[in-house]
Amino acid sequence: MTLQRLRDLLPPLAFGLAVLAIWEAGVRLLHVPAIILPPPSAIAVRLATSVPTLAADFRQTIQGVLAGYALGSLAGFVVAILIDRSQFLQRGLMPIGNLVSALPIVGVAPIMVMWFGFDWQSKAAVVVVMTFFPMLVNTIAGLAGAGAMERDLMKTYGADYWQTLLALRLPVAMPFIFNALKINTTLAMIGAIVAEFFGTPTVGMGFRISTEVGHLSIDMVWATIVVAAVTGSLFYALVAGVERRVTFWHASYRAKEA
Amino acid sequence: MKSALPIATVVLALFVVWYVAAALMNASLQRDQFANAGRADYSTQDLVGASLNMERPKLPAPHQVASELYKLVLVAPPTSKRSLVYHGAITLEETLIGFAIGSALGIGLAVLIVSMRWLDRSMMPWIVASQTVPIIALAPMIVVILNQFDITGVAPKAAIAAYLSFFPVTVGMVKGFRSPDPLQLDLMRTYSATNAQTFIKLRAPASTPFFFASMKIGAAAALVGAVVAEVTKSEDGGLGARLLAGSYYGQTVQIWAALFAAAALSAALVGAIGFAGRIAERRMAFTP
Numbered sequence: 001m002t003l004q005r006l007r008d009l010l011p012p013l014a015f016g017l018a019v020l021a022i023w024e025a026g027v028r029l030l031h032v033p034a035i036i037l038p039p040p041s042a043i044a045v046r047l048a049t050s051v052p053t054l055a056a057d058f059r060q061t062i063q064g065v066l067a068g069y070a071l072g073s074l075a076g077f078v079v080a081i082l083i084d085r086s087q088f089l090q091r092g093l094m095p096i097g098n099l100v101s102a103l104p105i106v107g108v109a110p111i112m113v114m115w116f117g118f119d120w121q122s123k124a125a126v127v128v129v130m131t132f133f134p135m136l137v138n139t140i141a142g143l144a145g146a147g148a149m150e151r152d153l154m155k156t157y158g159a160d161y162w163q164t165l166l167a168l169r170l171p172v173a174m175p176f177i178f179n180a181l182k183i184n185t186t187l188a189m190i191g192a193i194v195a196e197f198f199g200t201p202t203v204g205m206g207f208r209i210s211t212e213v214g215h216l217s218i219d220m221v222w223a224t225i226v227v228a229a230v231t232g233s234l235f236y237a238l239v240a241g242v243e244r245r246v247t248f249w250h251a252s253y254r255a256k257e258a
Numbered sequence: 259m260k261s262a263l264p265i266a267t268v269v270l271a272l273f274v275v276w277y278v279a280a281a282l283m284n285a286s287l288q289r290d291q292f293a294n295a296g297r298a299d300y301s302t303q304d305l306v307g308a309s310l311n312m313e314r315p316k317l318p319a320p321h322q323v324a325s326e327l328y329k330l331v332l333v334a335p336p337t338s339k340r341s342l343v344y345h346g347a348i349t350l351e352e353t354l355i356g357f358a359i360g361s362a363l364g365i366g367l368a369v370l371i372v373s374m375r376w377l378d379r380s381m382m383p384w385i386v387a388s389q390t391v392p393i394i395a396l397a398p399m400i401v402v403i404l405n406q407f408d409i410t411g412v413a414p415k416a417a418i419a420a421y422l423s424f425f426p427v428t429v430g431m432v433k434g435f436r437s438p439d440p441l442q443l444d445l446m447r448t449y450s451a452t453n454a455q456t457f458i459k460l461r462a463p464a465s466t467p468f469f470f471a472s473m474k475i476g477a478a479a480a481l482v483g484a485v486v487a488e489v490t491k492s493e494d495g496g497l498g499a500r501l502l503a504g505s506y507y508g509q510t511v512q513i514w515a516a517l518f519a520a521a522a523l524s525a526a527l528v529g530a531i532g533f534a535g536r537i538a539e540r541r542m543a544f545t546p
Contacts, residue, residue: 008379015380036406092264102478102528103521104485107498110505110513115316182390189392197398197489198505205395210490213398221399229391236390 038219046219047226053208054227060204061192062231064120068127069188073181075128076135084143085161097137105130109195118199127191131184138180142173175250178243185235193228273320277310280319284309287316318511326515339495342519348496349484350523352412356419357480361473363420364427371428372435372461373453382432388425396421397483398490411494415487422483423476430475434468435461466542470535477527485520497523 020040026032027039034042047054083089109126116122146169154164196206205224212220288309292300300308310319318326327342334341367385371378397418404414438460446456488498497520504513 011376011380012383016384033406036403088264089268090264091261092266092268095261095265096268099525102474103524104478104482106482107485107501107517107520110501111510111517114505114508114510186390186392190394193392193395194486194489197486198502209395210398213402213490216402218399218403225395225399228395232391233387 035216035218038222042219043222043226047223050220050223054223056203057205057208057224058227058231060120060200061123061196061206064123064192064195065127065188065235067120068124068191069131069184071124072128072131072188073135073184076132076180077139077177079132080136080139080143081165084140084165090140094137094140097133097140100133101137106191106194109191109198112195113198118201120204122199123192123195123204126195127188130187130191134183134187135177135180138176138183139173142176143169145169145176146172174247175243178239178247181239182236182243185239186232189228189232189235276317276320280315280317281306281309283317284312284315288312314508315510318514322511323514323518326511327518330515331519342497342500342515345495345497345500345516346519346523348412348494349481349488349498349520352415352484352487352496353419353477353481353523353527355412356416356484357423357477359416360420360423360480361427361476364424364472364476365431367424367428368431368435369457371432373457385425385428389429393425394422394483394486397486401487401491405491414491415484415496418487419480419483423480426475426479427472430468430472431465434465434472437468438464463542466538467535470531470538473531473535474528477531478524481520481524481527 023037024039024041027037038046083093106126108129109122112122112125112129116125150168150172151164154168159167192204193206193209196204197210200207205228208224209221212218212224285305288305291312292298292305292308309315311322312318315322330340330342334343336343336347338344371382371385400418400421401414404410404417435457442460442464443456446460451459484496485498485501488494488496489502492499492502497516500516501513501520504510504516
């Protein structure tokens with residue numbers, strides 16, 4: 001098991017290290033100026049020396065990300081449950097939800113900054129708007145996932161609506177709901193960072209990127225991007241880990257065990 | 259067609275909510291304005307009517323956005339710097355160039371990944387991981403770096419649009435090229451088809467639904483990339499630049515108009531791709 005995992009991990013790790021090595025060597029040999037592309041070693045040094053700034057930025061941004069992610073996902077889920085009994089509303093909301101998912105919602109950022117001020121609340125609001133629809137659409141799709149046989153079985157048990165929902169339809173919907181939760185991790189990070197381009201209390205990852213780009217200290221920009229990338233991946237991995245715990249029965253995980 | 263009535267109802271409800279929200283959100287602002295003007299004898303009706311027609315409301319009413327769109331799209335000459343047609347054309351150009359480059363690269367890389375095992379094992383995890391990373395954070399930096407090389411105008415924004423559409427297209431097309439059954443692949447082998455033949459005759463046609471699905475995601479992502487890039491470099495115009503200008507000067511109606519223009523552009527692009535996809539799938543006799 002662990003040996004197999006190690007063998008799967010080796011090629012991507014080697015590839016990643018090769019890219020870093022070529023990057024470092026290329027920048028040094030071709031004398032690329034640091035304001036265009038700093039070598040990875042310089043970025044690492046910058047990362048190590050600017051921990052307090054990066055930590056403050058991280059704290060600022062993550063507040064908006066987490067608050068918006070929780071509120072937006074919860075709202076999408078609750079609305080999906082509320083309209084679950086109304087075929088009419090579902091048929092009206094599904095196409096609109098799908099349409100909205102294709103729209104450039106990050107554009108609401110300036111409006112939210114105007115409404116909720118420069119602090120993290122406006123970033124959370126952008127994230128709420130961005131994460132709401134993926135959750136709504138996925139939950140509705142997931143709740144429709146239970147088969148006629150299983151529903152009939154619940155009926156023969158004399159289960160009422162709520163019992164069927166809790167014991168059958170929500171568990172069946174879980175893979176869909178986690179799919180939305182995973183999509184939303186990325187959307188939340190994007191929403192919060194882009195919203196910070198429109199105004200912040202001089203702290204935050206998006207603010208750091210846009211100001212340091214202005215000062216041409218590109219190594220600091222890369223350091224912030226590293227933090228954002230690691231945060232995004234960890235956030236995703238965390239949700240994926242919870243998913244594995246919750247939906248261990250799903251075919252996509254069972255196949256790997258065998 | 260049976261969805262037409264529910265959709266119409268939901269849209270209508272959204273408009274009602276929007277009007278009520280606009281009246282509620284703007285009322286206090288309007289009350290201050292009345293107070294400043296020394297008017298104390300206004301009725302609730304006056305207040306509501308006035309708060310739906312403010313010049314700089316917190317939330318503009320739908321008809322204000324509509325009339326602004328009408329003014330900036332249909333009345334203003336398309337060459338004027340105020341016209342949304344002018345800015346929309348800039349954004350569309352960046353989006354289309356970036357999308358074309360990004361999806362061509364994405365499909366090319368997907369072909370390589372599917373044909374070469376070592377690339378798949380070493381690179382695919384990184385490409386999948388890149389989906390969880392807010393890559394849009396790189397946008398301002400790319401603009402500045404390309405600026406150092408005197409690459410300005412459309413190119414830097416198209417570059418950002420390209421690389422935002424690149425990753426979803428790669429992931430989708432790898433899935434699509436892998437979608438044929440093992441049975442069908444075995445059949446190709448019994449015909450002693452070469453790898454290239456298997457690709458052209460089996461993998462490529464089988465990937466059609468994935469192709470159009472990833473094109474839709476890629477086009478939407480490219481537009482987001484173009485708009486965000488315009489925010490970071492707003493001198494050259496574009497819908498993103500209108501958003502930023504509107505937020506600088508508190509012109510809420512202008513922000514909403516630019517937002518709707520961007521939304522319409524995105525919906526049109528995705529709709530056109532969906533339409534082409536339906537025609538292609540019917541021609542190729544895919545079962546719906």
